[in-house]
Amino acid sequence: MAEIMSLADAVGDLVPDGATVAMEGFTHLIPFAAGHELIRQHKTDLTLARMTPDVIYDQLIGMGCVRGLIFSWGGNPGVGSLHRFRDAVEHGHPRPLELEEHSHAGMAARYAAGASGLPFGVLRGYAGSDLLAHTSVARIACPFTGEELAAVPALSPDVTVIHAQQADRKGNVGMWGITGVQREAVLAARSSIVTVEEIVDELNTTGPNHVVLPTWTVTAVAQVPGGSHPSYSMGFTTRDNAFYTEWDVISRDRNTFSAWMREFVIDTADHAAYLDKISSRADG
Amino acid sequence: MVETGPGQVTFTPDEMMTVTAARRLRNGQVCFVGIGLPSEAANLARLSHAPDVVLIYESGTIGTRPEILPLSIGDGELAEKADLVVSVPEVFSYWLQGGRIDIGFLSAAQIDRYGNLNSTVIGSYDHPDVRLPGAGGAPEIASSAGEVIVMLRQNPRSFVDSVDFVTSVGFGRHGEGRVGNVGAGPSVVITDLGVLRPDPVSHELTLVAIHPGVSVDQAVAATGWDLVVSHPLEVSEPPTSADLATLRDLQARTSEAHARREA
Numbered sequence: 213m214a215e216i217m218s219l220a221d222a223v224g225d226l227v228p229d230g231a232t233v234a235m236e237g238f239t240h241l242i243p244f245a246a247g248h249e250l251i252r253q254h255k256t257d258l259t260l261a262r263m264t265p266d267v268i269y270d271q272l273i274g275m276g277c278v279r280g281l282i283f284s285w286g287g288n289p290g291v292g293s294l295h296r297f298r299d300a301v302e303h304g305h306p307r308p309l310e311l312e313e314h315s316h317a318g319m320a321a322r323y324a325a326g327a328s329g330l331p332f333g334v335l336r337g338y339a340g341s342d343l344l345a346h347t348s349v350a351r352i353a354c355p356f357t358g359e360e361l362a363a364v365p366a367l368s369p370d371v372t373v374i375h376a377q378q379a380d381r382k383g384n385v386g387m388w389g390i391t392g393v394q395r396e397a398v399l400a401a402r403s404s405i406v407t408v409e410e411i412v413d414e415l416n417t418t419g420p421n422h423v424v425l426p427t428w429t430v431t432a433v434a435q436v437p438g439g440s441h442p443s444y445s446m447g448f449t450t451r452d453n454a455f456y457t458e459w460d461v462i463s464r465d466r467n468t469f470s471a472w473m474r475e476f477v478i479d480t481a482d483h484a485a486y487l488d489k490i491s492s493r494a495d496g
Numbered sequence: 497m498v499e500t501g502p503g504q505v506t507f508t509p510d511e512m513m514t515v516t517a518a519r520r521l522r523n524g525q526v527c528f529v530g531i532g533l534p535s536e537a538a539n540l541a542r543l544s545h546a547p548d549v550v551l552i553y554e555s556g557t558i559g560t561r562p563e564i565l566p567l568s569i570g571d572g573e574l575a576e577k578a579d580l581v582v583s584v585p586e587v588f589s590y591w592l593q594g595g596r597i598d599i600g601f602l603s604a605a606q607i608d609r610y611g612n613l614n615s616t617v618i619g620s621y622d623h624p625d626v627r628l629p630g631a632g633g634a635p636e637i638a639s640s641a642g643e644v645i646v647m648l649r650q651n652p653r654s655f656v657d658s659v660d661f662v663t664s665v666g667f668g669r670h671g672e673g674r675v676g677n678v679g680a681g682p683s684v685v686i687t688d689l690g691v692l693r694p695d696p697v698s699h700e701l702t703l704v705a706i707h708p709g710v711s712v713d714q715a716v717a718a719t720g721w722d723l724v725v726s727h728p729l730e731v732s733e734p735p736t737s738a739d740l741a742t743l744r745d746l747q748a749r750t751s752e753a754h755a756r757r758e759a
Contacts, residue, residue, distance in 0.1 A: 238555050238584055239570025263584065264632075287629030289568030290531060294629075301627040313616075316554060317588040317636040324585045336593050337636045339676030340665035346621055360676055389575045390555045393584045421556070421581035446572050453567045453754045 214383025214406070214430035219439075219483070222405045222432040223249045226371050227258075230279075234261040234323075234369040234401065235268060238392025239289055239451075242443035243375040243407055244268050245436045245483035251275050252478060259310075261369055263319045263393060267442065267459050270294040271477070273309060274469050280310040282367065284319045291456050295463040305466070313347055318364045323393050325366035326400025338362040372401035375440045376425075377447055379408045380415050383427035388419025389446035395423055398430065407436040409448045419447060438487050455490075498709040500734045507735050509688035510649075511743060512707045514540060515735040517601075517647050517686045525598040526550040528591075528637050531569045533647040534601035536746070539565060543742050552591060554633040556582040565750040588633065592640050595678070600641030602634055603648055606659045609700050609721045611666025611682040613638065613646065614659035621661060631663050638664035639677040650687035656720040667699035689715045691732065695724070705730035 274296030321333030442452035517537035559579030604613035619625035
């Protein structure tokens with residue numbers, strides 16, 4: 213059974229320094245509030261897994277929380293580069309970053325294998341790509357047809373963190389819209405934290421592509437309204453595309469980045485205070 | 497702006513590229529779309545001559561009909577206007593690797609003479625000059641789609657003799673072909689200067705058309721290998737005023753929707 217608790221307690225209890233943490237959400241439902249809480253609690257030496265590192269990992273990388281990154285596409289969607297990620301890879305600032313990179317299909321197969329309790333996933337991929345020489349993938353022959361295929365190792369994070377629209381009072385989690393690889397990432401992990409927009413008596417199950425994670429598959433649930441900003445939660449918030457564009461300027465310079473992180477994340481007590489600050493910036 | 501003659505429409509090289517790419521899509525085809533230039537061209541096709549083209553984005557949005565172009569691959573607009581939304585593991589397994597995609601529509605930072613695409617690094621992998629975003633969905637789109645249309649602005653930095661990193665396979669480092677990949681690979685490369693196709697024997701990208709107002713010398717100078725030019729060389733059909741009106745409306749709606757909503 214999932215325990216309903218505060219986000220600060222969930223992060224404090226479940227995310228030790230050095231952990232392998234997956235914070236998933238494919239453009240939609242990215243758990244930003246939880247990412248900020250990791251930064252506030254000075255988590256360090258993390259190995260972070262995520263198909264699309266996005267601004268959430270750019271922030272964690274730039275703050276020096278990250279030792280290793282397992283990923284498949286590290287850009288600012290629709291805008292360009294993730295500058296903190298690039299600074300870490302190109303110049304080792306603020307610390308060198310160990311990369312393990314895949315294609316999206318490879319990452320998806322890795323999580324699905326983790327969720328299935330299988331040692332590896334199989335796909336028709338990587339043939340002729342230079343990724344073969346730089347990542348954990350092996351060529352295998354199909355035992356039935358002899359076709360050459362790619363095998364990728366299961367990915368089983370210590371903790372998976374996601375954001376969802378709803379939980380009920382027992383801790384059953386409901387989400388809809390673009391749900392990416394979240395179900396696989398939660399089922400693959402040893403423990404999980406789910407932040408939600410609202411806690412309700414009964415889950416709404418009418419949204420497109422509705423997915424339920426039963427309470428007994430989740431470790432902790434925390435209510436954090438707006439917890440995906442600047443990403444979005446379909447039915448609750450819209451994607452703050454202007455913020456993603458602004459991030460290009462904020463993150464390009466090391467000092468501008470540090471000042472922004474101090475003002476909006478480190479010096480805000482929690483996500484509600486962060487959102488207050490964000491909305492006063494938008495009004496100003 | 498390019499003018500094709502007195503009283504004719506005027507258009508930019510990017511508009512020429514987008515319209516040319518859109519015309520390659522036929523009504524009813526199933527198309528796996530990358531964000532950016534491919535997304536713009538695919539939606540232009542859907543809003544003009546190919547209303548029943550099926551657009552699939554890697555966020556799992558299948559049969560989507562966005563009214564504005566998405567900024568990201570997972571904008572709410574794509575999910576709200578989709579026939580169905582599936583998980584990311586599903587879109588890559590049942591739909592892409594399952595062989596249900598006619599056309600993969602890709603862009604990249606670099607392309608080489610054999611149609612290999614690089615979106616990983618400029619320079620060496622371990623000490624890159626520029627770290628690019630990486631593979632995303634491209635390698636399996638390039639390998640599993642029935643054929644691949646590539647859209648890329650043409651200049652000596654993007655059109656290189658040999659890519660720094662093969663992220664997605666065209667016809668291999670040495671033009672050896674599609675070994676180990678199911679789909680036919682790049683069938684056409686559409687740029688802001690013209691159109692290239694792989695030679696059926698050597699697999700080398702060859703200039704088969706130039707856009708109105710572009711010279712062969714310009715295309716050759718923008719290419720990092722000794723570009724073979726087809727004879728006779730076609731000149732692309734310029735955009736119609738209807739093409740341009742549809743494209744510009746789409747762009748205007750998109751920028752308005754993505755601008756900050758002031759309080």
